[in-house]
Amino acid sequence: MFAKQTVFVVGAGASAELNLPTxxxxxxxxxxxxxxxxGYYIEFSDHRISDAINEDASSRxxxxxxxxxxxCDLIRSALPAAISIDNFIDAHQGNHYVEFCGKLAIVKAIWExxxxxxxxxxCGSAKQGISSVSQTWLIPFF
Structure with missing residues (x-):
């Protein structure tokens, strides 16, 4: 169908139908x-975030x-007004802490x-898999 290798970039709105966040x-x-x-210690809502931050700090x-x-405070306070998290991180390019914490939170949110x-x-099993997406835009697309 395509003569050259083709990449499709699909926005977050397209994934909402698959129960992924907008x-x-x-x-x-x-x-x-x-x-x-x-408190006496800073505790994030997910211990893996704390562990990753402590490990990165230690490596530095x-x-x-x-x-x-x-x-984290900067991201949380400014994010509601930002176009996207990617745009926000790009605007703070070179700030290791914003880049690290922002990407860490992206990974956690998407993984969950x-x-x-x-x-x-x-992705789990072919039989169950096709039926799980049969009423979405993926089938006609593919």
């Missing part, structure tokens, strides 16, 4: 992933995670969404 929903999930409780020989907390999406069934 851009607006993704921004909310990213903000939630970067929320934390400030940083004794505390205040730069990461500042980046994919587990309960129609794609998880589609």
């Amino acid at each position: 851009g607006q929903e993704l921004k909310k999930q990213i903000s939630a992933a970067l929320s934390y409780d400030r 020989d940083e004794r505390n995670i205040s730069n990461y907390i500042e980046a 969404a994919e587990k309960s999406s129609k794609l998880s069934k589609f």
Whole structure:
């Protein structure tokens, strides 16, 4: 059908039908992933976020995670007005903490969404998979 290799870039709206978050929903999930409780220790809603931040700080020989907390606060406060998380990260290109925390939260949000999406069934078994996406735009597209 196509003479050359072709790449299709499909936006977040197209994935909503597959039970994946839209851009607006993704921004909310990213903000939630970067929320934390400030007690004696900083505790993120997901221990894997804490672990990844602590590991990155350690690899950079940083004794505390205040730069990461500042980046999380910046992302959470500005994200509602941002066009997208990608646009926000791009606007802060070169700020390791914003880039790291933003991408970390993107991975968490998409990973969680994919587990309960129609794609998880589609990729799981051929028989169940086709029926899980049979009423979506994927079948006519392919």
